[in-house]
Amino acid sequence: MTMVFTLAGAPEEQARETGRLLFAGPVDFVKGVTTMAALPPADRVEVCFAGRSNVGKSSLINALTGRKSLARASNTPGRTQEINYFALGESRYLVDLPGYGFAEAPVAVVRKWQELLRAYLAGRQTLRRAFVLIDTRHGIKQVDDEILGLLDKSAVTFQVVMTKADKVNQATREANIAQVMAALQKHPAAYPEIIVTSSEKGEGVETLRAVIATLE
Ligand SMILES: Nc1nc2c(ncn2[C@@H]2O[C@H](COP(=O)(O)OP(=O)(O)OP(=O)(O)O)[C@@H](O)[C@H]2O)c(=O)[nH]1
Numbered sequence: 001m002t003m004v005f006t007l008a009g010a011p012e013e014q015a016r017e018t019g020r021l022l023f024a025g026p027v028d029f030v031k032g033v034t035t036m037a038a039l040p041p042a043d044r045v046e047v048c049f050a051g052r053s054n055v056g057k058s059s060l061i062n063a064l065t066g067r068k069s070l071a072r073a074s075n076t077p078g079r080t081q082e083i084n085y086f087a088l089g090e091s092r093y094l095v096d097l098p099g100y101g102f103a104e105a106p107v108a109v110v111r112k113w114q115e116l117l118r119a120y121l122a123g124r125q126t127l128r129r130a131f132v133l134i135d136t137r138h139g140i141k142q143v144d145d146e147i148l149g150l151l152d153k154s155a156v157t158f159q160v161v162m163t164k165a166d167k168v169n170q171a172t173r174e175a176n177i178a179q180v181m182a183a184l185q186k187h188p189a190a191y192p193e194i195i196v197t198s199s200e201k202g203e204g205v206e207t208l209r210a211v212i213a214t215l216e
Helices: 010-024 057-065 107-123 142-154 170-184 205-214
Strands: 027-033 045-051 083-088 092-096 127-135 158-163 193-196
Touching (some): 010 205, 057 092, 057 205, 092 205, 107 127, 107 142, 127 142, 142 170, 170 193
Parallel strands (some): 045 127
Antiparallel strands (some): 027 083, 083 092
């Protein structure tokens, strides 16, 4: 059964502390890459963030790292077209994938992203988990489902992170969480707990830090 992950127990306090420590350390932009050949050496645990354009990915990365403009948060959908690498100290890479589902992007550009995404997901040995961001207002759309299918195929464990939770009322929140949980049943690579976040209010941010910090 899929559950909302809240870190609400004694062993979780330890994870929370580990997360706090990791994210209190240095966070550095390493490089932006557009080809597999340009990826940094696969020498540490890596997690990536994927999501539709405008889902709130940059804002979440900024909230996680406590840096205001580490990942560029903008109102122009689809501007982040590279795979951006950030180093958390020397133990982890945080990887910001290009936003997908940007309707106005030229077909050739979309194709190029898809190829890179496919190659990255299937070929990155040190990738431990993909966080797939889903807007709490909208739930899982077809374009998200395609990415989830790709993650299944690549056998990359993914965990859904709901974003912008502050933008919906309780009823919509519950309905869309239920929709997401139901949709995950058909994805073998889905991690069975989702995380609900708001970069604006800080909800879920510490939980996500703890998850990232404790992945081996
Ligand atoms: N209320 C609220 N607004 C948010 C939240 N997260 C992001 N936003 C807003 O949503 C818009 C898009 O956020 P971004 O973080 O730029 O989204 P993105 O997914 O990085 O967008 P791309 O660069 O197109 O991939 C911005 O106007 C943000 O201020 C949130 O938790 N709550």
